[in-house]
Amino acid sequence: MNLDEFELAIHKLFGEELLKEKDEYGFTSTSNDAIKKIGYATNLSLKTVDLAIKHGVDLMVTHHDAWDFLQGLREACVEKLEKHHISHFWIHAPLDFVHFGTCTSLMNELDVDEIKQYSSYSEAGGELPGIAEFSAPLEFGQLTEKMRAKLKEPVRAWKNNDKQIKRIGVLTGAGHSSMLIQRALDAGCDTYITGEATLYSIQYAQYAGINLLVGSHTFTEVFGVATLVKKIAELNPGLETLELIESHFELNH
Incomplete structure (x- = not known):
């Protein structure tokens, strides 16, 4: 699968109505065009990027981008992704x-x-x-x-x-x-x-x-990302997928 085929799969799965709000999903591509392995997680973070690097992922799929109000985090993630030639796709409200x-x-x-x-x-x-x-x-x-x-x-x-x-x-x-x-x-x-x-x-x-x-x-949201990636893989036989397992860092109780 290449990046164009990935985008076609997204449009097929979601339809144009759900994708009309362009600020609710996004794509950061690198010089890498061939996608053999997708890694998925709920969040884009330096930790999930490190996991993608460790596992030789070609494309990260996440529910959340790094939020704008987390000043500098997205830029740090993108810099690391580009260095390792990993593309990233995130999709928020349409996946909800x-x-x-x-x-x-x-x-x-x-x-x-x-x-x-x-x-x-x-x-x-x-x-x-x-x-x-x-x-x-x-x-x-x-x-x-x-x-x-x-x-x-x-x-x-x-x-x-x-x-x-x-x-x-x-x-x-x-x-x-x-x-x-x-x-x-x-x-x-x-x-x-x-x-x-x-x-x-x-x-x-x-x-x-x-x-x-x-x-x-x-x-509560990672299962939705897993379902999306499974559907993408069904449309593209031979694609390898894995969860970039996040820690339970939110727990304070």
Whole structure:
């Protein structure tokens, strides 16, 4: 696969509507044109770049670019990528809201039986969480332990009702808004799952009586990147892929 074929795969998987916001994805190419090995991670960082170098990656695929407000980080990453002839592609909002994206991938990891609503975004209505159901209701502790096992981290958990878990709302990453929790409630969810929480998220979930499960931003979203890379590989047989495994650096609890 070369860079042009990679870009064709991205357009095929996402469609033009999701890719219309040009500042929500980006591509940094080097003199390297042939892509034999893709390394993927949630974040572009010096650590993930070092892993890409170590494993002989031709192209990095990440959910996040290095944020502009992390002054100098992106430039340092690009300099290192260019030195080692590694290209980089990142895709943010489109991966959150494509039907196979971050929320759907996490719900599938949690072994849901039916997806009722894909996560989505519109200018009129803003963000909507993904909604899914279990055919056999779970105890709160069962779902908590399942999520901890999948993310391999100590997911924070607030049990705010006495119901068995039947319907969950999921907005990976920074889904801490009380408005998003309310939208999960409006959709009949008994539990809301996200990758960040604030004082207000926790207070509102307690007030509203909806269970709250919070993993890290990085590890609630990495499954979506893995799904994307798997789909790219299916379109390009013979392509090698591997996860550039990040540490659980967000954990402070």
